[in-house]
Amino acid sequence: MKIRYFDHAATTPVSNIVLQEMLPYYEIQYGNASSIYTLGRQAKRAVENARKNIAKNIGAKQQEIYFTSCGSESDNLAIKGIAYANKNKGNHIITSKIEHHAVLNTCKTLEKQGFEVTYLDVDNNGIVDLVQLMNSINSNTILISIMFANNEIGTIQPIKQIAEIAHKNNIIFHTDAVQAVGNVKINVEELMIDSLSMSGHKFYAPKGIGALYVKEGINFEKIQDGGHQEKDKRAGTENVAGIVAIGKAIDEIYKNFDSYNEHLKNLRDFYIEELEKNIPNIKLNGDRYNRLPGNANISFKNVNAQELLFKLDEKGICASAGSACSTGNPMPSHVLMAIGLSENLAEGTLRITFGKDNTKEDVQFLIDNLREFILKK
Numbered sequence: 051m052k053i054r055y056f057d058h059a060a061t062t063p064v065s066n067i068v069l070q071e072m073l074p075y076y077e078i079q080y081g082n083a084s085s086i087y088t089l090g091r092q093a094k095r096a097v098e099n100a101r102k103n104i105a106k107n108i109g110a111k112q113q114e115i116y117f118t119s120c121g122s123e124s125d126n127l128a129i130k131g132i133a134y135a136n137k138n139k140g141n142h143i144i145t146s147k148i149e150h151h152a153v154l155n156t157c158k159t160l161e162k163q164g165f166e167v168t169y170l171d172v173d174n175n176g177i178v179d180l181v182q183l184m185n186s187i188n189s190n191t192i193l194i195s196i197m198f199a200n201n202e203i204g205t206i207q208p209i210k211q212i213a214e215i216a217h218k219n220n221i222i223f224h225t226d227a228v229q230a231v232g233n234v235k236i237n238v239e240e241l242m243i244d245s246l247s248m249s250g251h252k253f254y255a256p257k258g259i260g261a262l263y264v265k266e267g268i269n270f271e272k273i274q275d276g277g278h279q280e281k282d283k284r285a286g287t288e289n290v291a292g293i294v295a296i297g298k299a300i301d302e303i304y305k306n307f308d309s310y311n312e313h314l315k316n317l318r319d320f321y322i323e324e325l326e327k328n329i330p331n332i333k334l335n336g337d338r339y340n341r342l343p344g345n346a347n348i349s350f351k352n353v354n355a356q357e358l359l360f361k362l363d364e365k366g367i368c369a370s371a372g373s374a375c376s377t378g379n380p381m382p383s384h385v386l387m388a389i390g391l392s393e394n395l396a397e398g399t400l401r402i403t404f405g406k407d408n409t410k411e412d413v414q415f416l417i418d419n420l421r422e423f424i425l426k427k
């Protein structure tokens with residue numbers, strides 16, 4: 051059966067051009083980047099070249115990029131690292147209610163360690179409340195961490211405005227940009243971002259490689275002990291093949307940015323418009339315009355999205371629901387609750403996230419099956 055994959059916010063396939071670039075670093079150029087002989091120095095050079103690629107594509111300096119194992123680790127390192135390094139200045143952190151668990155649970159851990167965290171509300175489209183942000187700031191606030199774009203509903207936040215508010219108050223601003231990198235043009239200098247997390251497997255590099263940008267001059271503590279890799283901020287032998295891959299993947303995606311973005315938007319808008327024409331009582335979640343190019347998060351009335359996922363799977367369609375099934379009980383997502391969705395709609399929420407290899411025919415197949423399942427239920 052042909053697989054039609056519409057879950058690119060969960061992960062993406064490794065693109066062939068990226069795979070070919072990384073393969074030699076397993077079998078031929080397998081040196082440890084810390085070794086001093088030629089094989090090691092070649093690996094080191096490949097790591098630094100990837101660092102340069104990442105920096106160039108987000109408007110950062112090469113020395114401001116640190117490699118990690120994933121987006122979650124980047125979030126942990128940034129938030130805990132900045133909190134620990136600045137705890138003499140204060141213990142208050144501001145984030146939002148719709149962050150990924152990599153951020154939310156990091157903040158929960160910090161709360162247990164004596165930090166105070168404010169979780170900002172969002173409006174019905176998932177945009178953070180900037181007035182509440184300003185009112186939440188106090189003399190102990192050391193860090194604001196707000197995601198660039200939401201992984202469920204695709205909403206893109208007013209990042210520059212948030213950064214401006216942070217800097218006016220001498221507060222460090224971190225953003226989880228795991229969904230944004232590759233889908234939104236990002237220049238950390240223009241946007242005044244102090245720290246930014248990304249993850250390779252969300253933009254056609256493999257799983258197990260992430261990167262963190264931290265602006266020069268901003269202190270953060272390492273959270274893992276060991277060797278002195280990554281300027282003593284992240285111990286562990288460098289994942290050279292993964293690093294080469296993420297460097298190649300970010301270069302590829304921004305090189306082809308306009309056509310890729312256009313392709314995703316076309317599929318997304320076609321899908322949304324067709325569903326709105328053909329299926330009654332549906333609701334598009336997230337901001338209609340300020341949203342990721344490939345994200346369509348739609349709620350269907352009186353539909354069980356978990357069941358829908360199984361039916362779609364039988365047709366080879368991969369998608370995602372708005373609730374996570376833990377111990378048999380579907381728990382509506384914290385993001386859908388934060389935008390004020392009813393439980394009925396949250397339970398009937400389907401997240402479709404398009405990618406570069408999807409075609410209009412694939413999308414038509416998806417629409418036809420959804421009509422079949424939802425209208426003839």
Ligand SMILES: *Cc1c(COP(=O)(O)O)cnc(C)c1O
Pocket residue numbers: 059060119120121122123150152197199200201226227228229249250251252260
């Ligand atoms: C996927 C994702 C993460 C986690 O990244 P991993 O590399 O899977 O650890 C964090 N934040 C957001 C917004 C994500 O979409």
